[in-house]
Amino acid sequence: MNFSFLGNRHGRSGDAAPPASSEGIASLLAECELLRSQASGAGVGLDDSVASLEALDQLLPRWRDDEESLPWLGNDAGLYLGTVIVRTVPGASWEILPGSRLVVRLESGREFDVVAAGQEWAASGAPELSQVYAEVAEA
16 A cells, blocks of 8 residues: 655655654554544554454444445554554564555564555454464564
């Protein structure tokens, strides 16, 4: 998925633009406004913890009836999953790949497309976000 807010990674002259602060990007990616709103409406607080992923997995998927917001919610779920991983798994970080595609990269170099996992979760409930987290944390 492309993220237009990441912008062009090169300046007008073709030189590489100064890198954005990784903390700033992580903060922006952690917003997940639609997911946080849905969760709050169901009484689930998102505190960037593994327990909050488990709580999201237990929500009734009322959003699946809204085809317009489903991809946005899936995107938010993936960004939230990535946020939890980056904040709790030592050495994990966000990586921007060509085409402004986001993945979470572990210290080992292994990459996880958390946005795709979030979209699958929103559409079908599987794999569960907490299950993806467990797999990443063990990798």
